[in-house]
Structure formats: C-alpha cells, structure tokens
Amino acid sequence: MEIYWLWLSQINGIGPVTSKKLLKHFENPYNIYMANKDDIESAAILNKKQLNEITTEKSLKTAEKIIAYCKRKDIKIINYNDDLYKEKAKKCTKAPILLFYKGTILPESLSIGIVGARRCTDYGKSVTVDTVNYLTENNVTIVSGMAKGIDGYAHTACLKNNGYIIAFLEHGVDTCYPPEHSNLMNKIIENGAVISEFLPGTGIAKSNFVKRNYLLSTWCDKLLVVEAAEKSGALTTARFANENGTEVYAAPNNIYSKESIGTNNLIKSYAKIYLCPSQLLGKEESLKNNNKDNTYNDIDHSKMTPLQYKIFTLIREKIMTTEEIIFAIREDKGSIIEAISMMEIEGIIEYTHRGVRPLGKIVSEKGQTPGEKCSMPDPHIGF
C-alpha cells in the first residue's frame, strides 16, 4: 500500500488538497491507481491536465526506489490515515498526505511549537530556555524547526531536560542544515523525531521553508514566537497557525530592538502576549516568578570575606568586567581575582564573556548592614 501512497504524492499538479478529495472518493490510493480514466473523470475532482497526469503516470519505479532508499537509511514513512499522524494536522486541508521521519513519533500529546529568529539575542535565548525548561517538566512535546537561533535553543534545552521533541525540516530527513546542528539532529532522532514532507535527498529551497512552516503550524496545539524581525519566517508560521485556529503567543520585547518588530506586531494584531510559561498550560500564575531576582540562590553574606562582599555589592548594580572591578576597588589585583574565582565556584556570581554578574542575593536581617556585621572569617575557610 505504501508504494501507492508514494505514487500518489509524486504526481505532478496534484497537491495535498486534491489528493485528499480523491482519497475521500476512492478510499485508498490503490483504488485511485487502479481506477480507469472514466471513473476518475466521473468523480469530477480533477481538471484535464491533472487527469492526464494521473492516468499516464502509472510507473511505480520511482516509488520503489524511494522505499528502498528509506529502508536503507532507516527512514520511516507515515501517511495521512496513520494513527501517528496528529489529529489536529489531519484537519488542515493543506497538510501533506505523506511524511518522512526518523526517530519515533509518540501518539497524541500536548505539543507546543516554539519558533523565532535565527539571529536572536540573549533575551530570546533565555526566554526560550526558561520556557522549554518549564514545559518539559510538564511533559509537553516541544515542536520546532531545527533552524539556527531560537529553534536550535528550544531543541537543545528540551534535550538537556530529557524532554520529547519533534523537529520539522525544510529538507530531506537524511541531510542536515545548518551543518553545525548535525550532533543536535542525531540527538533529536534518539529522543524524538525529525519529520519532513520532502523526499529524502531534497536540498533547501525558499519555497520549502514556507511549506515546512505550514506543517509545523498544523502539528502544534499552541505556538510561541519568541523573537522575530520584521520579515522573519517565524511570522509565516504564526500566520498559518492563526489561520488553522492555533493559539499564537508572542513574547513582548524592547520596542527599539530589531528582533522585536515581528513579535510586537503579532501582539498588536492577533497573538496573545506571552508573559510566563504557565500561560501555555492554561494556568495563570503571578508574573513575579519571571523575575530573575527571585530565582537567585540565597547567599549567607557572613560567609563572604569583606573583599568578596565589596565586589558583590558592586556588581549587583550592573554587570562589570574584571578590569572594571579592579579599577573600582583598587586593591591588590591578585586578591580580587582570587575573590572572584572563589565566589564563582561557590555559585554566588557568574564570570562570563560580558563580565561578572551576580547569581545569588544576600540574606540579611533587617536593619543590619551586611559587611559591617560580619566578623572577619578566614578568607579560605567557609567555602
């Protein structure tokens, strides 16, 4: 039967919509293949050109080749009538009748799509990672497009949490784009599935992206757009999702940022404003949980040396580079470096390429100024 599905999907000029009409009339592709010209003509579904194509193109050679290739490459095929084919997607008329995939497709589960800019900022990255962390904890399937940027982060964060993940590709499932994601793709295949409507071996083309975006939008129950510039591909995904009745959320962003234009516009038109991950699960929790200050580890300042405390108070105001700290404190450089290192190992601060930033917040009793109160501990004990 599979071979007739492939045959049907490969006929020129007959897309998903027409195919589905034919399937409705003839029940399965085998019947379509066997039907004679008059039968098909009487169904009054196809125009003259399509009719000509379907009645003359009876060779199954290409389909056989594809099936053999898929077997060799461990690529699986599911069709429109399959149970694994998401119910919601089946309702979308333009969804393809045949999908190629690698990995495992789990039966129905809540799927949330996360898409966004390839060239994203740190803001977009942390929104994505935080959201995915929350969703995977709640056993939500993450759906994305394996592109650079937001998509890649969504997949990676999900894999790091051992979540289940589906990636929709704009090329055959046997190739990888972008190339730096090849390890990621292998891991997705192990822990989820990569799905594509394109024949194995298909390269990337502009029109493929749009088709992929459509398929992605049909497969997710809700869609979150994290960052999108004015003409981002993520916006087409959002539009398709809106058209097929999927709830679209967009993360609000700085209005001066280039990456905000698309998402903020979405909010202006039809998307819901995305403020916290629990929203996606239908729970409204206070937004306070987003505030990173509250996620800081509580730090007992009495365990800090006076120098460490001095540094900590400095960087609480703003991220500072080591050089800036040394300039501001004007104490022995070696001790400052040592203090930064100790605090970082202790998880109080983080030393990054942008500079040093705090991770924890100081717990102090009311009315006491930390630092003055603390006795001088041995700088090397207490950690």
Place this chain on the structure above:
Amino acid sequence: MASVVNSFSLAGIDAYQVKIETDTIYGQPSINIVGLGDTAVKEAKERLEAAINNAKYDFPKMKIVINLSPSDMKKRGSHFDLGMAIGLLIRSNQITVNDIESFGFIGELSLNADLRPCSGILPMVVAAKNSGIHNIVLPLQNIEEASLVKDINIFGFETLKEVINFLEDVDPYTAKLSNNENEKIRRTNLLDFEDVKGQDGIIEFILVAAAGGHNMLMTGTPGCGKSMIAKRIPTILPSMSEEEALEVTKIYSVAGLLKDKGALIKERPFRAPHHNASMNSLIGGGNNALPGEISLAHNGVLFLDEIAEFNKRNLDSLRQPLEDGKVTISRVRYTHTYPSNFMLISAMNSCPCGYRGTNKCRCTDYEVLKYREKISGPILDRIDIQKYIQPVDFIDISNNCHGVSSKELKEKVESARKIQNQRFQNIDGINCNSQMTTSHIKEFCALDNEAIALLKKAFDRFNFSARSYHKFLKLSRTFADMDNSKDIRIPHVAKALMCRDLDKEHSKMITIG
C-alpha cells in the same frame, strides 16, 4: 698538485668544514666546479674570472677543476668565492701562502674583487673552531658576527687584494671597524607594558604565562588590545643566557636575517606570521630546508593572531614542535633539525562575527562552538591559559590609570623563573613549569586537602575535562612560585581556576556536543 683551501658549508643551523681543491690541467680553457653546488656556487666561475682579472692577476688559460669536498653533500651559497679565488691563485703560483691549512675563507666576490657579506657566518666560525682552524678570513661587514666566537683569530677585509697582501705578509693586519656602524643602532625597546592601561587583570595572567612559560590564547572583540598586549610579552620575559642568545643568533644567521646587524641577538625574538602563512614558512623547509617561523621564534614568542583563520593543517603541524621544542625537516637531500622552543601566544575573536559579549553579536552557541573548533583539540590542549580580553572604556579608565612597567613585571618573572631553575636543575629538558610531565607534576604540585576540595568543587561546577586537571596543577604551581611560596595554597588554586575562560563558557552553552 692541487691546492687545498678551507671553507665551510651550512647544514641546518650547524656548519661543517669544506675543502676547496683546485687543480689546473692542460687542455681547452674551461672551469668546472664540482661537489654538488647550487646555482650560486656554479655561477662563481664568472665572478672568479672577473674578480681575478680586476685584481690584476692572471686567470689561467687552462682547464680548471674546483672540487668542494666532501663532494657528496649539497652545498649552497656564494661564500665559497673567496676560497676558490685564493686556491686558484695558489695553484697557478701567483701567490704563495705559508701555513694555508690554518686559514678558513668565507666571502662572496664582486666583479671588482671586493668582498661582500654573507649569511650563516656564526655557525661557520663555530665549525672552524671545532675543526681546529685558527684563522678566519671574511668580509669586513661580517666581522662583528664572527667575533661572537671567542678564541679564534678573525680577519676582516674589504677587497681580494687586501686579503692577498695579508696572506703574503706584505701588509700586516690592522683591525678596522666595520663600515656599517651606522646601521648598527640597535632597535631599542619602544614597547612597554606601561602603555597597556586599564587591563591590569589580564596582565596578571600574562605575567603567569611568562613566568611559567605557559602558552596562551586570548579572545576578544576586535580592537580590545589583544595584539597590543601580545607584542609586549617579550619585554617581560627573562633575559636570555649567552648560550640561548648564541642559539638564536645562529638561527637568524642561517636564515640570512642577520646580515646588517651582525651583533649578538640579545632580545627575545617576537614573530607574528600572518594567518595565510604556508606550512613550510611556519615550520621550516623549502628548497634549502631553511628554518621557519617557529624556529625564528626560538627562545621567544610566536604570536599567532587570528589563530582560527590559520589553515587547520598548518596549525596542526605545530603540534610536534610544541611538544618537543624542536622540529626536524626532512627533504630528499637534507634532514635538518632546528630548535623551536617558543612560547605560543595566540589571539582570536570569540565568535564568527567577532563581537560576542556586545549587543551587536547574534551568533548562536552552535556557531560559536563551530568557529572555535577550527583550532584542533591537540593544539588547544597545549595552551594552558585561555582568557577573554575585555575592551576598556578608555575615557573612563585609561586616563586615570597607570600601567605597570615592563621592568617591574620582568623582575617578578625573573624571580619566579629562578625558583623554577632551581627546581628543575637536575632534570634534563625542563626549564619551566609548563614543560612538566605527569611524574613531575606529582612530585612538585602536591595539594593539601582543602585545595583538592576546592578543585573538585570547581570541576563539578564547570564540567572541566580530566585533561585540564594537570593544567590547573601546573598553573597553581606557577602562581605559587610568583608568590614565592613553597606550597601550593588555596589562593593559588583559585587564581589558576580563572585561567580557562573558554572551557567555562562552553560548560554553560546551550548546545549538544
């Protein structure tokens, strides 16, 4: 009977004695130079004829055969001219020299019979001394380089006629000053760490790199001062010993980079090849198997700017020299071993666009990793220190801040090196902490329990690889040496843990490796 005159030929950075045998035979007038000479040697016959005529001697109208013995080794260069001319004049009985065996001749002849300077003088004079030749005759311009070798008589002349007069005892030798005195104004150190302002933190790590001989990788945005810092590193390295200086001078002499300077190279070399450098230019080779950049940086600093842009294959060719401190160049005709004990300082942008850490950058973590993977693991493994260089707000900081002078830093480095020299005095091939092997690390880098606990905690937090464990120990040792502390204590380990910025960053990246 054929006349025999001594000269020398180069092989690698060493030279060996060559006997120039000259004979004249009755036959059609011709001149043949045999003994595997290159084109410069072959062409000597034209120079010889003109020079001898212009010096008012007769060029014999006979069949002349000149043999450079040993005849089975390839020879190159124009410095055999003088020896050949003297040999020919002796053979044709135009001059007589007593005790010709005690002389060695080096020098190129001009058509007017003037002597021209040559390269590779230093190794040749050393070879002369080793083979028991007491007197060396060479061009005046090379006299300074030659006098670096003690206990041998050096005679510098400007023309062939002067040489002959001296050999025939017509004129006694008068020491003349070389006429390239004005070219001798040595490059004084214009660079100083004082110019690097507001980067005190990173200088602390540069100091450690210099003190322990650790290789270093700096990353940062364009214009943050990576190159500026790198160029100043030689100014804080300890002064070279006489032996080291001679070795460096020899290499430069062989490479022909010494011609005009002549004197001993006392400053540590700094080489900064561009990133399109070929493999031969980096490790040495070419037709004559000459030393490459890594040998020219021997005892000094090799600075690879934009190390990620280097051809991966070329970069990987540095692996063995980095390990062994020498490189062997094998060609069909030659196998030369050049020393290449250098400190590798490299710099690169931290991401493909170069602006990671600023708001401009939109590179994804995967792209950043891929960019950094251009430097292969084995090379990264030989780099102990990786640091971000953070750009400095120069209006705020630079004007209110005094850099530390190179002199001050150098003193610290020298005192740390002193400790290391004592530590490694009985161990062959190891001079500084970075060269320690596993067994030495065990012996010299013992940690107390507290320090081990700290290290363990850091490893848990940052997922450092097992390989970096030894690096941290070595670095801690150097930090302790800088403190003049016998034991490695917590502050030293803590500072050492700040030396692997990129590793730490990788542990926090959102990527699947």
